[in-house]
Amino acid sequence: WKKVSASDSNERFLKEMEGFLAGKLLLEREETRSKGWSELKELAQKGTYWRALAALTLARMTVAAADKADVLALLEAVEKEQPEQSDLIRGELDRLGQSAKEISQE
Structure with missing residues (x-):
């Protein structure tokens, strides 16, 4: 997905979906978890169509x-740059925001 132009929306959508599913599968195994995390994090940072789901x-x-702090920043960036995704990510934004407050109070 990283090499597909954003203007080619059909191909970009499919390649991002492929990257999302691959990253999610990598997360399921201990030996590939860090690679899956990295893949999804990059998609959450730079993706177009699957960005919100990767961050979620x-x-x-x-x-x-x-x-949690890193993921909260990713979700906040998604909300700012793709406000139409707010309803989808609001619960996790609130949960991580509350968690960040609790950590800072300790």
Whole structure:
């Protein structure tokens, strides 16, 4: 998906979907989890069509405080740059935002 022009929307959509599914599969195995995380993180940062779902997937899988802060930033960027996705990601934005507040109060 990284090599497909954003102007070629059909191909870009399909390649991003392929990248999303591959990243999600990589997350399921311990030995490939970091590669899957990296793939989904890059899609959440630079994707067009599957960006919100990549960020949402990372949000639902994150446990470590440092990862939560990174994923919260990804979700906030998605909300800012793709406001039409707000309803989809709002729950995770709120959850991670609350978690960040709790960590900062400790």
